[in-house]
Amino acid sequence: MGVLEDKARARTFYKYLSTVYDRINPFIWNEEMRDEAIDWLGIDSDDRVLDVGCGTGFATEGLLRETEHVYSLDQSPHQLSKAYEKFGKRGPVQFHMGDAERLPFADDSFDIVWSSGSIEYWPNPVDALRECRRVAKPGGRVLIVGPDYPNNTVFQKVADAIMLFYDEAEADRMFEEAGFDSFEHYIQQASANSPRAITTIADVPE
Ligand SMILES: C[S@@+](CC[C@H](N)C(=O)[O-])C[C@H]1O[C@@H](n2cnc3c(N)ncnc32)[C@H](O)[C@@H]1O
Numbered sequence: 001m002g003v004l005e006d007k008a009r010a011r012t013f014y015k016y017l018s019t020v021y022d023r024i025n026p027f028i029w030n031e032e033m034r035d036e037a038i039d040w041l042g043i044d045s046d047d048r049v050l051d052v053g054c055g056t057g058f059a060t061e062g063l064l065r066e067t068e069h070v071y072s073l074d075q076s077p078h079q080l081s082k083a084y085e086k087f088g089k090r091g092p093v094q095f096h097m098g099d100a101e102r103l104p105f106a107d108d109s110f111d112i113v114w115s116s117g118s119i120e121y122w123p124n125p126v127d128a129l130r131e132c133r134r135v136a137k138p139g140g141r142v143l144i145v146g147p148d149y150p151n152n153t154v155f156q157k158v159a160d161a162i163m164l165f166y167d168e169a170e171a172d173r174m175f176e177e178a179g180f181d182s183f184e185h186y187i188q189q190a191s192a193n194s195p196r197a198i199t200t201i202a203d204v205p206e
Helices: 007-017 021-027 031-041 058-064 077-087 125-135 153-162 168-177
Strands: 048-052 069-074 093-097 110-116 136-147 183-189 196-203
Touching: 007 021, 007 077, 021 077, 031 058, 031 110, 031 136, 031 183, 031 196, 048 058, 048 125, 058 069, 058 077, 058 110, 069 077, 077 093, 110 125, 125 136, 125 168, 168 183, 168 196
Parallel strands: 048 069, 048 110, 069 093, 110 136
Antiparallel strands: 136 196, 183 196
């Protein structure tokens, strides 16, 4: 398990990273990648969407262009306070402080559950994926963006020491274990030298 796959450590990490997150983020995960992933979902204007691990609200902002019904959750008060600066604490977004592994929502609450750049910090990703499936409506979709496993063995060692990086085979295993039987993976990259993102879109079983 990587050093940041620990909830308390990840919270401390984001206490500091939240101050510069929006300046660093575009080198790895930019608006073009986010908007392309949002387009894959074809969100309807009356869809209810949950953004798990919303951070400073980078994906929330894109999702809000598609529907007024956006709920966003994060475990870091510092990341959330940056999101409140953008949208207001009680503005168009329903914010929640909480844990991806114990989502504070009833079963079948959302048409879409989205999570970008957060799974790599979850110590029990399969449990959290099960939670995403539980709160999504049957026939809905779950989209998860995570870091693709590097090809180079030196980078693999560094990646494994920090957090969860995974390839398509590992994504297949996690999503199947979480109860999904239909999903597809997509690879995106901000530029030729930047780390790749792996995005999985899973159908929620009826
Ligand atoms: C790289 S940021 C991604 C932010 C945003 N989703 C985006 O697309 O830019 C990862 C976020 O996941 C949050 N996070 C990590 N572990 C979490 C957990 N167990 N439950 C909820 N949020 C978590 C962190 O606090 C952080 O804000």
